[in-house]
Amino acid sequence: MRRLLVALAAAFALLGVDTALAAPPPAPVKTETAVFAGGCFWCMEHDMGGIPGVLKVESGYTGGHVKNPSYRDVTSEQSGHYESVRVTYDPAKTDYGFLLYRYWKLVDPTDDGGQFCDRGPSYRPAVFVTPAQRPIAEKSRDEAAKRLKTGTMKAQILPLQTFWPAEEYHRDYAKRHALDYSLYRSGCGRDARLKQVWGN
Structure with a gap:
């Protein structure tokens, strides 16, 4: 038996395998997801991606009746879908309640006709929830309503x-087209309106 172990160790050495330092692979990170709509998904993807504990933000569509919708389907306002983002996060580093707290500050929840310069049903603010997420989201919405500086809460x-998921050309738009994104965001008046709604 000892000779077999020595032979195996020699074989591993020839193959470049360090048996003394070998360690099991790390366990995969447990993740959870949250889905939000807040107008232009380029902006939501950019802003939600900066939250500590968020691992990934994907632009896409939800809430409607058309399967595998295109951007044209959604902006035609015939699909029932909202421009939205799916946020994948590490629950050991952040929680759903904190994501909601940050979400409200990124949207104008008093406007149910769109968001900022983007108008129409597909741009309305909304939180899409599982049954377990609903009471947390409803409580968060009620708390956010008390902090509004103007208007009344209308987000659903x-x-x-x-x-x-949205088409490839929409993904990571703020990173891939930084100048165009900056000009769009400024011209749309998003940040100026957020100051009016929430203060500084």
């Missing part, structure tokens, strides 16, 4: 449906 809490 809606049942989570299938999330359809």
Whole structure:
């Protein structure tokens, strides 16, 4: 037996395997997801991506009746879908309640006709929830309503449906087209309006 172990160690050495330092691979990180709509998904993807504990933010569509919708389907306002983002996060580093707290500050929840310069049903603010997420989201919405500097809360809490990822050219738009994104965001008046709604 000893000779077999020595032979195996020699074989591993020839193959470059360090048996003394070998360690099991790290366990995969447990993740959870949250889905939000807040107008232009380029902006939501950019802003939600900066939250500590967030691992990934995907632009897409949800809430409607058309399967595998295109951007044209959604902006035609015939699909019932909202421009939205799916946020994947590490629950050991942040929680759903904190994501909601940050979400409200990124949207104008007093405007149910769109968001900022983007108008129409597909741009309305909404939180899409699982049954377990609903009471947390409703409580968060009530708390956010008390902090508004102007207007009344109109954002909806809606049942989570299938999330359809957006076309490739929409993904990571703020990173890939920084100047165009900056000009769009400024011209749309998003940040100026957020100061009016929430203060500094």
